[in-house]
Amino acid sequence: MYFYAAPKSTPAPTSLDEVDPELLAMYDKLGIPLKEREILAGVERPNVAVDAVMDSVSVVTTFREELAKVGIIFCSISEAIREHAELVQKYLGSVVPVTDNYYATLNSAVFTDGSFVYIPKGVRCPMELSTYFRINEKKTGQFERTLIIAEDDSYVSYLEGCTAPMRDESQLHAAVVELVALENAEIKYSTVQNWYPGDKDGKGGIYNFVTKRGDCRGDNSKISWTQVETGSAITWKYPSCILRGDNSRGEFYSIAISNGYQQVDSGTKMIHLGKNTSSRIIAKGIAAGFSDNTYRGQVSAHAKAKGARNFTQCDSLLIGDKCGAHTVPYIESRNATAVFEHEATTSKISDDQMFYCQQRGLDGEAAVALIVNGFVRDVLQHLPMEFMVESQKLIAISLEGSVG
Amino acid sequence: MANPILEIRNLHARIEDREILKGVNLSIPAGELHAVMGRNGSGKSTLSYVLAGKDDYEITEGEVLLDGVDLLAMEPDERAAAGLFLAFQYPIEIPGVSTMTFLKAAMNAQRKSRGEGELSTPDFMRAVKEAGATLNIDASMLKRPLNVGFSGGEKKRAEVLQMALLAPKMCILDETDSGLDIDALQVVAKGVNGLRTAQRSMLVITHYQRLLNHIVPDVVHVFSDGRIVESGDKSLALQLEAKGYADFDSEPA
Numbered sequence: 269m270y271f272y273a274a275p276k277s278t279p280a281p282t283s284l285d286e287v288d289p290e291l292l293a294m295y296d297k298l299g300i301p302l303k304e305r306e307i308l309a310g311v312e313r314p315n316v317a318v319d320a321v322m323d324s325v326s327v328v329t330t331f332r333e334e335l336a337k338v339g340i341i342f343c344s345i346s347e348a349i350r351e352h353a354e355l356v357q358k359y360l361g362s363v364v365p366v367t368d369n370y371y372a373t374l375n376s377a378v379f380t381d382g383s384f385v386y387i388p389k390g391v392r393c394p395m396e397l398s399t400y401f402r403i404n405e406k407k408t409g410q411f412e413r414t415l416i417i418a419e420d421d422s423y424v425s426y427l428e429g430c431t432a433p434m435r436d437e438s439q440l441h442a443a444v445v446e447l448v449a450l451e452n453a454e455i456k457y458s459t460v461q462n463w464y465p466g467d468k469d470g471k472g473g474i475y476n477f478v479t480k481r482g483d484c485r486g487d488n489s490k491i492s493w494t495q496v497e498t499g500s501a502i503t504w505k506y507p508s509c510i511l512r513g514d515n516s517r518g519e520f521y522s523i524a525i526s527n528g529y530q531q532v533d534s535g536t537k538m539i540h541l542g543k544n545t546s547s548r549i550i551a552k553g554i555a556a557g558f559s560d561n562t563y564r565g566q567v568s569a570h571a572k573a574k575g576a577r578n579f580t581q582c583d584s585l586l587i588g589d590k591c592g593a594h595t596v597p598y599i600e601s602r603n604a605t606a607v608f609e610h611e612a613t614t615s616k617i618s619d620d621q622m623f624y625c626q627q628r629g630l631d632g633e634a635a636v637a638l639i640v641n642g643f644v645r646d647v648l649q650h651l652p653m654e655f656m657v658e659s660q661k662l663i664a665i666s667l668e669g670s671v672g
Numbered sequence: 673m674a675n676p677i678l679e680i681r682n683l684h685a686r687i688e689d690r691e692i693l694k695g696v697n698l699s700i701p702a703g704e705l706h707a708v709m710g711r712n713g714s715g716k717s718t719l720s721y722v723l724a725g726k727d728d729y730e731i732t733e734g735e736v737l738l739d740g741v742d743l744l745a746m747e748p749d750e751r752a753a754a755g756l757f758l759a760f761q762y763p764i765e766i767p768g769v770s771t772m773t774f775l776k777a778a779m780n781a782q783r784k785s786r787g788e789g790e791l792s793t794p795d796f797m798r799a800v801k802e803a804g805a806t807l808n809i810d811a812s813m814l815k816r817p818l819n820v821g822f823s824g825g826e827k828k829r830a831e832v833l834q835m836a837l838l839a840p841k842m843c844i845l846d847e848t849d850s851g852l853d854i855d856a857l858q859v860v861a862k863g864v865n866g867l868r869t870a871q872r873s874m875l876v877i878t879h880y881q882r883l884l885n886h887i888v889p890d891v892v893h894v895f896s897d898g899r900i901v902e903s904g905d906k907s908l909a910l911q912l913e914a915k916g917y918a919d920f921d922s923e924p925a
């Protein structure tokens with residue numbers, strides 16, 4: 269396996285016209301071509317800036333000038349290392365240390381590119397920032413690295429989308445994402461992941477081992493993770509929040525769908541360190557086919573985390589009887605004033621619901637898609653508008669073949 | 673002569689080892705409304721499920737034609753697109769799916785399978801608003817997840833709303849009057865009467881003659897032990913109300 273394979277020879281395109289049509293076709297299939305985003309975004313001007321990372325080399329960066337006017341830096345991490353060394357030095361590896369875990373270490377050793385975002389004090393980022401990751405070279409691993417820093421009183425919403433064309437062999441994706449929110453800052457990080465899951469017999473597909481962690485370093489800061497995970501053969505992913513600042517808040521909203529022979533093991537960690545910190549977890553797992561879908565979550569309160577609060581809700585939905593759903597919560601409280609609530613449900617799509625929908629004219633697949641979209645509604649609502657529409661379609665696509 | 677909209681011939685159906693429909697014969701010409709009355713457990717809902725294609729039942733004998741086409745060969749969604757609608761005795765909850773979203777999905781699914789294009793949002797909104805007004809269904813109810821936490825009466829009104837929007841040629845209403853208060857009964861009756869046309873037929877299952885004062889049937893059938901044992905005009909319903917079903921219990925064969 270090659271750790272790093274840059275897209276061959278072609279110079280970086282200077283405009284979207286020069287981008288691989290396959291990448292654009294992928295946007296199209298998902299119903300969010302850049303053009304449509306522009307339309308969605310409003311009449312006057314588009315409000316999504318895109319940094320597309322293909323095989324870990326940033327190929328398109330748009331809207332940078334406009335962002336620069338308010339002091340926002342949005343660029344590839346390789347450029348940030350050259351141009352903004354002091355920021356990178358101060359923050360890179362400060363949330364996810366090099367020695368954190370095997371895949372984070374691997375990433376730290378070989379990471380090739382990724383995105384860098386810096387929001388200065390008091391600035392509300394005027395547009396959604398977006399990165400599209402895509403794996404297309406054969407036998408490559410993708411090791412991108414993302415670092416987002418929100419200074420005091422700032423706000424940013426960041427969207428990450430992932431796609432990969434079909435390949436027989438398995439590929440590794442071992443990304444690291446670090447978020448730092450300082451006083452009163454808020455970071456909203458949304459992911460829609462549909463890496464290639466392998467074929468119907470479980471051959472090929474992406475191994476998605478990602479380390480994502482946010483540090484609510486300042487008082488009253490907030491970090492919110494929202495994810496829609498439908499792809500990859502194997503996913504291990506636990507976007508986490510370290511609630512260090514007093515009154516800081518962490519959120520995790522997740523939809524994880526597994527079909528075929530996919531294995532998803534995902535969840536979050538909410539580490540309450542500061543006083544009156546709060547966290548909220550809503551995880552919706554949908555398992556179909558022969559897949560396994562596990563929610564694994566940890567909520568812990570440090571001795572100093574007076575008044576820490578957590579609410580966790582994990583709902584699993586099973587389609588068919590050859591798949592499995594599991595919930596593995598770890599709860600740890602070293603402070604008597606902490607209040608943690610955990611609710612979990614497991615259900616199946618009932619024959620009565622299917623029949624009712626079919627009686628109204630929906631075929632089996634459309635009925636499943638509708639019922640599943642209803643099941644995940646609480647989470648979908650936390651996605652930015654343009655991702656919501658895309659996600660609904662993606663959910664329908666990824667459950668194709670799950671009934672019948 | 674034109675086909676009857678619904679033609680049921682000697683229909684037998686069983687669930688596991690138990691025969692529930694034991695030779696149903698029924699023909700409903702276009703534009704007619706037939707009422708079916710019968711004891712609890714006599715098989716009325718089973719008949720409606722079998723017609724709609726619920727797969728718990730095994731059909732052992734007989735045939736059913738919808739406007740001349742073999743109904744039993746079709747999937748449930750194909751039957752719906754062909755114009756068969758069932759207002760459920762116990763409407764099913766669809767959590768997280770707003771009534772509005774559900775209506776749109778159903779209408780577009782049927783249009784698609786008939787080869788028609790998607791309904792535009794303004795046309796859809798107009799149709800829903802209009803049909804909703806007749807049934808006293810307001811915007812807030814349309815935003816709620818379908819049937820979740822709906823009162824008994826709201827569920828039944830939502831069923832009739834779907835019927836109005838899907839414009840079927842054959843409507844089966846299974847106890848759509850049960851659980852309705854006096855005012856709601858009038859509202860629903862008005863809604864149903866508004867949908868009666870020369871092309872559309874209806875089969876109304878009910879326990880109460882009261883409903884038939886508002887929705888006047890062309891024919892009344894008495895259902896007993898899995899088959900129709902008596903048919904007559906609307907006075908038959910009055911007779912049942914007065915004397916009960918004892919006269920119609922099927923004699924031992």
Ligand SMILES: Nc1ncnc2c1ncn2[C@@H]1O[C@H](COP(=O)(O)OP(=O)(O)OP(=O)(O)O)[C@@H](O)[C@H]1O
Nearest residue numbers: 687692710711712713714715716717718719728761
């Ligand atoms: N899934 C099932 N398994 C076993 N028996 C069933 C099943 N479904 C229905 N039955 C039986 O079939 C018979 C007919 O039921 P059905 O619901 O059709 O009656 P009905 O005439 O609609 O009664 P009601 O007036 O109470 O609604 C009943 O005895 C019922 O218990």
Ligand SMILES: [Mg+2]
Nearest residue numbers: 716717718761
């Ligand atoms: Mg019944």
